Structure formats: C-alpha cells, structure tokens
Amino acid sequence: MSVDQDKLERLVEKMPTFPQSAQRVMEICADINYSTQELVSVIERDPIITLKVLKLVNSAYFGLSKKITSIKHSVVYVGSNTIKNIAIAITTIGILPKVAQAGVSRTHFLTHSLTTAVLAKLIGRSKGIPENELTNFYIAGLLHDIGVILTAQLVKAEYKQAIDLARSESLPLHVAEQSVLDFNHAEASALLVEKWQFPETLVNCIRNHHRIEEIESPTAMEHSVFIANQLSKLMEDDADRISAVEDIPAITQAWLGKPLDSIIESLDDFSEEMERIKAFMAL
Amino acid sequence: MQITFYGVRGSIPSPGPDTVRYGGNTTCIDVMTDNGDRIILDGGTGIRQLGLDMMNQLPVQCSIFITHTHWDHIQGLPFFTPLFVPGNKVDFYGAFDPVYMKDLRSILAQQMEYCYFPIRENELKATLSYNSLKEGDAIQVGSATVTCILLNHPVLNFGYLIEADGKRFFFTGDNESPVNIYQPGDDDFAEYQELIEERESHIIDFIRGVDCIVIDAQYTKEEYFASKIGWGHGYFESSIQLAAKAGIPQVHITHHDPTRTDDQLEAIFQQLAHKGAIPDGMQVHPAKETFKIQL
Numbered sequence: 001m002s003v004d005q006d007k008l009e010r011l012v013e014k015m016p017t018f019p020q021s022a023q024r025v026m027e028i029c030a031d032i033n034y035s036t037q038e039l040v041s042v043i044e045r046d047p048i049i050t051l052k053v054l055k056l057v058n059s060a061y062f063g064l065s066k067k068i069t070s071i072k073h074s075v076v077y078v079g080s081n082t083i084k085n086i087a088i089a090i091t092t093i094g095i096l097p098k099v100a101q102a103g104v105s106r107t108h109f110l111t112h113s114l115t116t117a118v119l120a121k122l123i124g125r126s127k128g129i130p131e132n133e134l135t136n137f138y139i140a141g142l143l144h145d146i147g148v149i150l151t152a153q154l155v156k157a158e159y160k161q162a163i164d165l166a167r168s169e170s171l172p173l174h175v176a177e178q179s180v181l182d183f184n185h186a187e188a189s190a191l192l193v194e195k196w197q198f199p200e201t202l203v204n205c206i207r208n209h210h211r212i213e214e215i216e217s218p219t220a221m222e223h224s225v226f227i228a229n230q231l232s233k234l235m236e237d238d239a240d241r242i243s244a245v246e247d248i249p250a251i252t253q254a255w256l257g258k259p260l261d262s263i264i265e266s267l268d269d270f271s272e273e274m275e276r277i278k279a280f281m282a283l
Numbered sequence: 284m285q286i287t288f289y290g291v292r293g294s295i296p297s298p299g300p301d302t303v304r305y306g307g308n309t310t311c312i313d314v315m316t317d318n319g320d321r322i323i324l325d326g327g328t329g330i331r332q333l334g335l336d337m338m339n340q341l342p343v344q345c346s347i348f349i350t351h352t353h354w355d356h357i358q359g360l361p362f363f364t365p366l367f368v369p370g371n372k373v374d375f376y377g378a379f380d381p382v383y384m385k386d387l388r389s390i391l392a393q394q395m396e397y398c399y400f401p402i403r404e405n406e407l408k409a410t411l412s413y414n415s416l417k418e419g420d421a422i423q424v425g426s427a428t429v430t431c432i433l434l435n436h437p438v439l440n441f442g443y444l445i446e447a448d449g450k451r452f453f454f455t456g457d458n459e460s461p462v463n464i465y466q467p468g469d470d471d472f473a474e475y476q477e478l479i480e481e482r483e484s485h486i487i488d489f490i491r492g493v494d495c496i497v498i499d500a501q502y503t504k505e506e507y508f509a510s511k512i513g514w515g516h517g518y519f520e521s522s523i524q525l526a527a528k529a530g531i532p533q534v535h536i537t538h539h540d541p542t543r544t545d546d547q548l549e550a551i552f553q554q555l556a557h558k559g560a561i562p563d564g565m566q567v568h569p570a571k572e573t574f575k576i577q578l
Contacts, residue, residue: 036513037464061381063417064433066485072471076461076478080513081437085382272383279384 012191021046022091029088036080052090089280117141119228122267140205147188173243174210213249223255284450284578287313290329291570293501293538301544306572309355316447320425321345330359342370346424349377350456351440352390371409378439379415388413432489434458436515450578451493459515487529495533498522527562537570
C-alpha cells in the first residue's frame with residue numbers, strides 16, 4: 001500500500017492555511033519599534049488568537065478584577081507590551097493541529113514539536129546565528145513533523161501499522177513509514193509548508209530532516225533541526241517514543257563541534273522555556 | 284502615618300554632584316503607621332539605607348509591597364540587611380508574572396543566583412514569606428490595609444493604596460496613562476477612547492480623595508511626545524491632571540529621570556507653577572530622598 005500522491009495533495013489543499021496572523025505576530029514581536037495599532041489589528045483578525053489572549057488575560061494568572069472583553073480592552077488594561085509577549089507564545093503554539101490520529105497522541109506530538117522548536121532555536125543561537133533568523137529555526141522545528149498528522153489522517157489503518165513497526169523494531173518512524181507506505185512524513189510536512197508559502201530554506205529544511213547525509217552542504221537550520229529532533233526524542237520516556245533516535249551524521253557532528261550530551265547542559269534557557277510553554281499549552 | 288522617601292530616581296541609580304539634593308537611589312518608600320506597623324513600597328537601591336536604619340531596633344518585622352519587578356524596583360533587596368538576620372520577619376507581596384509564568388519568589392530569587400550575587404535566596408536567615416496578589420486584594424498589615432490596583436506599564440504594575448489611622452495614601456509605582464493608538468477620524472478611535480476613559484475613571488474612583496499621592500512622572504511633556512510614548516511613564520502635566528481629577532491635595536512626583544539634574548528638576552517645577560499647570564489648592568513637590576510626609 002502506498003500513499004496516493006494526488007490524494008495527499010488534495011488533503012494538503014484541505015488543510016487550514018497557515019494563519020498569516022501568526023507569521024505577522026512573530027514579525028511584529030521581533031521589532032522593537034512595532035506598532036501597537038498593527039498588533040491589535042493582527043490579533044483581532046484571528047479569532048483563535050483573540051480567544052486565547054482573552055482566556056489568559058481573564059485567568060487567575062493575571063488575577064484582574066474586571067472581565068476583559070476585547071483585544072483593545074486588554075491593551076488598555078494590561079498594556080501592549082504584555083499582550084505582545086503573550087501573543088507570541090500563544091501564536092507559535094496555536095499553529096499545531098490539535099487532533100490525535102492513528103496512535104499519535106496529541107500531548108506527545110505537541111511536546112515533541114515544541115521541544116524540537118525550542119532546541120533548534122537554542123542550538124542555532126549557540127552557533128551564533130542572528131536572532132532574526134532564529135524565528136525560522138523555531139518554526140522549522142515546530143512544523144517538521146506536521147506531516148505525521150497529515151499522513152495519519154489520510155491512511156489511518158496503515159499509519160497505525162507503520163507506528164507499530166517503528167515501535168516493535170526500534171526504527172525511526174520515517175523508515176517504518178517508507179516500508180509500509182512507500183512514503184514518509186517529511187515530504188508531507190514539506191508539501192504543507194510549501195502551500196503555506198514559507199521561505200524555501202525552511203521548506204527544504206523540513207523536507208530534508210531525515211536525509212541530511214544525502215545533501216551536499218546542509219544549512220545551519222538543517223543541522224540544528226536534525227540535532228534538535230534527535231535530542232527531543234532522547235528526552236522522551238522509552239514507553240512514549242514512537243520513533244527511534246537516529247545517529248548524528250559526521251557532517252552534522254562536525255558542524256556542531258561538541259558532543260551531543262553537552263548540548264543540553266549548555267542550553268541554560270531550555271528548562272525555563274519548556275516550563276513556560278507547558279503553561280501556555282494548557283490554554 | 285509617616286512616609287519617608289529612600290529612593291526617588293527612575294530606571295537606574297544616578298549618584299553624583301548634580302543629583303545630590305534630590306537623591307540618586309532608585310525607588311523605595313517607607314510607610315510607618317502610628318502603631319509602628321511598617322510597610323515598604325519597592326526595593327530599589329534606596330532600601331539599603333532603610334535596612335541599615337531599621338537594624339537599630341531588632342527584631343525587624345515588615346511587609347514589602349513590590350509594584351513591579353523591573354530592576355530599579357528590586358535591585359536593592361540583596362543589600363537589605365534585615366534579610367540576613369535570624370529572628371526578623373519579612374513578608375513580600377506582588378504580582379505573579381503571567382508572561383513567563385513565574386511567581387514573586389522565583390523572580391526575586393533569580394537576581395540572587397550564583398552568577399549575580401554571592402548569597403543565594405535560600406541562605407537568607409530572616410523568616411520570609413512571598414504572596415502573589417490579585418488585583419483588588421486587600422492585605423491587613425497590623426493597623427493598615429493595603430489594596431492594589433493594576434496600572435499601566437510594560438509589565439504588570441500594581442499601585443498600592445494604604446489606609447491607616449484615618450488617612451489614605453497612594454503610590455502608583457510606574458504608570459503611564461494609556462494614549463489612544465488610533466488617530467481622530469479612524470474607525471476605532473472612539474471605541475478605544477471610551478475604553479481609556481472607562482479605565483481612567485476606574486482608577487480615579489479607586490484613589491479619589493486620598494490625602495497624599497506619590498506618582499510617577501519621569502518626563503516633561505515635550506520629552507514624552509517626542510519619543511517616550513509607550514515607555515510606561517507619565518509626564519508632569521499628565522500626572523498632575525490625574526491627581527487633580529481624583530481631588531488629591533498633596534502630590535509628590537517621583538521616578539525622576541536619571542539624566543535629570545537637581546537644577547533642571549527645580550526649574551521644571553518653577554515653570555509648571557509659572558504656566559498655571561498646578562491647580563489651586565494642590566501642593567505639588569518633586570519627591571526628595573530622606574523627605575518625610577506626616578499624614
């Protein structure tokens with residue numbers, strides 16, 4: 001059984017568009033001279049972000065004495081800087097699909113995607129990549145496996161077989177997918193972000209995240225996402241892991257220039273950032 | 284009630300010959316009720332001297348209310364000597380940080396981590412408690428009641444109303460009255476203006492008729508409109524007007540800009556009086572380190 005390419009493309013067509021608001025919020029938040037008016041209008045145009053901002057602002061975390069009923073109200077009440085900072089967290093997490101499919105647990109998928117995103121960004125930063133480029137590292141990490149959900153939706157029963165095979169034989173998921181479906185999720189992820197008109201470097205990074213040895217000269221983003229993906233799997237409990245950890249290719253190891261184990265220790269911000277993300281995931 | 288300024292400077296300490304009269308320490312205000320209950324507002328660098336003064340009478344018992352955790356409001360705490368002495372009791376109050384999801388203890392302990400300070404928070408010898416406040420919470424400190432209201436700053440900032448001995452005192456912490464982000468004529472202008480006015484009347488109702496206010500005004504009107512909108516601080520006229528709307532007779536302006544010399548500050552106040560920016564019957568002073576207010 002293989003995945004019908006036309007069917008996959010039709011499914012990609014049906015997937016929701018990547019909210020431009022999410023990308024715009026990320027851009028606004030990377031700009032010290034952002035316009036509050038624009039931030040408000042971008043959030044207001046996206047009902048999901050709006051709902052979540054209001055949910056958080058009205059939660060016990062804020063402990064306000066008044067009910068906040070609109071984004072403008074929230075800016076007047078708690079200030080635009082605070083709204084900007086919660087919008088960025090809500091937006092990036094909100095991109096991920098919420099449904100569980102064919103043996104892929106939602107929590108597992110979210111945690112793996114977010115961990116990879118945070119690690120990809122921190123690894124990039126530790127290698128001196130400028131901050132404005134790190135947003136794309138984060139997005140690539142966040143969306144690298146989005147094709148898992150897409151493919152699982154397309155061929156539920158077979159996808160379950162692929163997951164079972166990966167688990168029983170301790171294979172990386174894409175190898176099991178290839179064997180059962182003659183297709184793997186990296187391509188599905190790439191098709192989706194291509195449809196979302198992401199930059200080519202980001203699309204390639206996602207498409208190549210399981211075949212880095214086959215590329216002539218991988219980019220820093222490709223190395224970072226590959227390493228982040230493996231570290232993220234390493235951190236999972238054995239019982240939860242659906243995809244075996246892959247070896248780091250020599251070319252990526254050379255780029256990294258230090259042992260894999262030392263990475264987490266050197267990433268001071270990691271646990272703090274993950275704690276924070278978990279609180280936002282609960283919204 | 285006696286109120287003493289220990290730090291009146293905004294943003295960063297600014298010692299030197301040009302600031303020696305009004306003082307270079309960052310925000311710290313000591314409030315003592317007639318019963319001797321002590322409330323400290325903010326732990327800027329001014330709290331170091333306050334701590335030394337308090338060591339004359341041990342054991343120390345006090346409550347420290349943090350308006351917000353920007354550095355100029357907490358940086359003196361590691362040098363607040365009473366924290367190091369067994370038998371003292373210090374209760375901290377302040378907002379939870381809903382952006383980084385941290386409580387007050389985590390934030391304050393962080394500035395005492397190994398790389399910033401030689402003594403860690405859990406090595407302090409006084410008995411400490413940390414309390415996250417929600418807006419409107421009223422805390423009893425001996426004979427005083429302290430109630431908080433959210434004001435506008437680029438981080439959650441509580442203004443504190445202290446009521447004791449039949450007197451009422453309010454400190455804003457850092458505050459900028461929100462400005463309409465739309466232009467007159469824009470579709471959303473009127474709606475936004477209404478929200479601003481509703482918010483302002485909520486604040487004015489809260490502080491109406493207090494005996495004395497200590498209020499942030501870091502900038503002149505010209506500085507504010509030239510480049511400081513959204514920085515989270517008021518300008519002299521906006522703060523005086525807020526106090527006037529709330530019918531407050533005694534106003535002390537604080538959070539002096541670190542670049543402001545004593546001479547400039549006095550010149551600004553002369554100009555304000557000269558151009559009639561100070562309403563009749565209202566006393567307006569630049570807050571001054573060591574100055575005491577009796578209510």
